[in-house]
Amino acid sequence: MSPKLSRSRRTALAIAAVVLAGLFLPIYAIYRRDVGRAYDRITTGSQIAQTRCGPLEYATTGEGPPVLLVHGAGGGFEQGLELGQALARDGYRIIAVSRFGYLRTPVPPDASAAAQADAHACLLDALQIPRAAIMGVSAGGPSALQFALRHPDRTVALVLLVPAAYAPPNEVRPVRVPRGAAFLFDVVLRSDFIFWAGSKVAPGTFTRSVLGTPPEVAARASVDEQARLRLFLSHILPVRPRRLGLLNDAAVVSSLPRYELEKITAPTLAISTADDLYGTFGGARYTAAHVPGARFIGYPSGGHMLVGHDAEAAAEISAFLSVALARSARF
Numbered sequence: 001m002s003p004k005l006s007r008s009r010r011t012a013l014a015i016a017a018v019v020l021a022g023l024f025l026p027i028y029a030i031y032r033r034d035v036g037r038a039y040d041r042i043t044t045g046s047q048i049a050q051t052r053c054g055p056l057e058y059a060t061t062g063e064g065p066p067v068l069l070v071h072g073a074g075g076g077f078e079q080g081l082e083l084g085q086a087l088a089r090d091g092y093r094i095i096a097v098s099r100f101g102y103l104r105t106p107v108p109p110d111a112s113a114a115a116q117a118d119a120h121a122c123l124l125d126a127l128q129i130p131r132a133a134i135m136g137v138s139a140g141g142p143s144a145l146q147f148a149l150r151h152p153d154r155t156v157a158l159v160l161l162v163p164a165a166y167a168p169p170n171e172v173r174p175v176r177v178p179r180g181a182a183f184l185f186d187v188v189l190r191s192d193f194i195f196w197a198g199s200k201v202a203p204g205t206f207t208r209s210v211l212g213t214p215p216e217v218a219a220r221a222s223v224d225e226q227a228r229l230r231l232f233l234s235h236i237l238p239v240r241p242r243r244l245g246l247l248n249d250a251a252v253v254s255s256l257p258r259y260e261l262e263k264i265t266a267p268t269l270a271i272s273t274a275d276d277l278y279g280t281f282g283g284a285r286y287t288a289a290h291v292p293g294a295r296f297i298g299y300p301s302g303g304h305m306l307v308g309h310d311a312e313a314a315a316e317i318s319a320f321l322s323v324a325l326a327r328s329a330r331f
Contacts, residue, residue, distance in 0.1 A: 038237040046077045053122035057098035057105045062088030072138025073249045074236040076103040086314035101245030117146035135159040139249040148264045155266040157324035165283030166256045192238045212278040213303025261290035267324040268294035273302040
């Protein structure tokens with residue numbers, strides 16, 4: 001290779017490196033801004049309760065009858081606060097917990113749904129709340145169900161929103177992982193940057209595989225609904241402080257047993273959509289069919305994020321809790 005050609009190649013590589021750096025640095029600056037805001041969001045507004053079940057992170061909002069809001073996969077206390085906004089406006093006190101492995105709540109040796117349910121009771125003890133309604137969202141469903149079973153005297157009402165719940169595989173479609181989600185989680189849980197970049201470059205893939213919602217449903221949604229989906233996805237950042245919780249959820253949800261649903265005495269409401277890509281429709285309907293007096297609301301579409309039905313579902317939950325609390329006050 002001649003010295004002249006070698007110098008030309010080195011010059012070309014240097015120019016390419018400068019161009020790539022010029023493209024990457026502004027992108028990385030935006031990422032640093034976004035991830036910085038994400039870490040600011042999870043490091044403010046919560047407290048640690050030192051309970052007999054160990055340290056538990058939580059936050060509260062609103063005034064009124066207490067509702068323990070149990071977040072789904074990829075969440076934490078701040079997801080619970082967001083999901084409970086409508087109820088807080090309607091006059092409920094939302095207690096949003098970070099489940100095992102999420103944010104500042106550690107993973108104990110026993111991180112089962114039953115142990116998590118007992119930890120919910122421990123948190124209520126620490127807050128001196130004798131009884132509460134409990135709302136389990138998505139992967140928060142198993143521990144909410146276990147709370148109603150293990151602590152019936154403390155359960156005013158049970159709400160299951162797109163819940164991970166048992167369904168007989170020979171009767172209805174069981175809970176499942178959307179196409180591509182297993183690979184996606186295995187990769188993105190290791191890096192905030194990969195999750196951030198992937199959500200920007202392939203929003204449709206993330207809508208399907210992370211939010212469990214058909215991309216075509218999201219595409220037809222209103223501007224406000226699309227903004228809600230983008231916000232919800234962005235608030236899964238940062239993923240690293242949620243990694244252990246997500247891995248524990250995967251272990252719990254992958255082997256859901258049938259609980260003794262017939263022994264649940266609390267008024268129960270289960271809500272899901274037929275096209276939820278996590279397959280919660282069958283489990284929600286099956287649960288409602290076997291819990292005495294339970295009600296099931298099934299929407300034909302909307303995916304795991306209840307696109308087009310979010311406000312309607314929130315109104316249904318608020319009305320249900322109002323009736324359940326009135327009934328509880330009479331006894």
